[in-house]
Amino acid sequence: MLSLLLPAMLAIQAMAVMEVQVPEQPVVALHGSNAMLNCSFSHTGPFNLSGMSIFWLLTDTKRSVHAYRDGRDQLVDQADSFANRTSLFPTQLALGNASLLLSKVVVADEGSYTCFVRVHEHGSAALLLQVAAPYSKPVVTLEPESNLRPGDEVALTCMAYDGYPEASVMWQDGNGRNLTDNITTSLVANEEGLFTMTSVLTAVLEPNSTYSCRLINPLLGEEGYAFVTVIGQNIAFPPVALWVTVGLAVCLLVLLIALAAVCRRKIKESCEEARREAEEAKELEEEESKTAMMLLKS
The missing domain is CATH 1.20.5 (Single alpha-helices involved in coiled-coils or other helix-helix interfaces)
Structure with a gap:
């Protein structure tokens, strides 16, 4: 029955006079942690919770994330991926707080969520949830590792694991020169949607050279840094x-x-x-x- 009511409620949103407020900036949640999707509404007078309806929906697909009606949760039509992971704050509903707590956030949760509230009037607003996961400390390896000669072309590989979203990579030499134009970067997602990021730099080897790899997560703003130095004694004469x-x-x-x-x-x-x-x-x-x-x- 809930699936029949939702389209009708959404259809009359144009008549809504209730103000529903959500964050304007995206909500960033760490993978595996809890996310608070804040939603508040204003009402003109006292009301009975049994006459109140709250629906959290995926904005694009209109799939049910959480529903509250007739004074209790209505989770029959809830999408399977959200089962046992959502909750409202019942003691806060009468105060105009319709926020949703989403637990154990995963990459697949990323997207737009609509908060729909009906008391005497209707109102709705949408917010964006972004998921982030810090990458492991980068590791730089050199191929080949031995029998190197000045002027040899070598491949330096920078790898980091279990991060999200795609990070930006910057390579530099010991003089601070940007070598990023000579790289190839690839991403491989695991079953959780987290990335293993591999960046390969092709360079012409010089004696006593240092090469560094810097990784920046755009959502967390954190950096990972690693470097490798090829010293002279490791370079044999032809x-x-x-x-x-x-x-x-x-x-x-x-x-x-x-x-x-x-x-x-x-x-x-x-x-x-x-x-x-x-x-x-x-x-x-x-x-x-x-x-x-x-x-x-x-």
């Missing part, structure tokens, strides 16, 4: 470059030894020549002295 380096080192060493030998020989020759010149000068000086003495004697 075989060809290694042999070239060794060959150049050997050649340089041979060149230095040969240069030292030449310099030593040149120095030795210079020293011998200087000694000969000194000896010749001494002999010449002695001969001149002898000649001078002979002249004096004569």
Whole structure:
């Protein structure tokens, strides 16, 4: 019978004079927690609860979320997904409070809800429920993990689990440069509708490089952060470059030894020549002295 009354009640909403108020901003509820869907109404005089009707409906499909009529809950037509999860506040009804408590919120609960109230008049208003779940701390992995060389193309993967809704991802290098243009991001939902988010960055490896992944949940405004640093000792030289380096080192060493030998020989020759010149000068000086003495004697 409730399913027959609802269309008729909704059809006369245009005649409603009762003011029904709900939050203008979306209601954000954490996955697995309780959500309060606030709804209040104004009435002009005293009324009997037995003559009051409250209907909470899914705005798009008009499926029943919770119904109150004739002084008690009427849950025969309630959608199965809301069974044992909804409740009003009976002591608050006479005060104009038609709020609905929705327990153990799941991703499938997300959507628009209409609060319909009838006392002497009719009124309704709709609000939006959004569901959020924090992601696990991101983890960054590097592929391949070994035998890396400067200039290699590597894939860095950032993963986080059990979050909702889709998060935004930003990659940066150690200099703060935004690398987000080079990423591929995918989402996989589990049976609860929560996401496993995988973001892959393709980069050309540089020695001693740091790559960071930042995750931002748009509803919760929280961030997850993770990074990986590839240090120099983990980067091996290419075989060809290694042999070239060794060959150049050997050649340089041979060149230095040969240069030292030449310099030593040149120095030795210079020293011998200087000694000969000194000896010749001494002999010449002695001969001149002898000649001078002979002249004096004569």
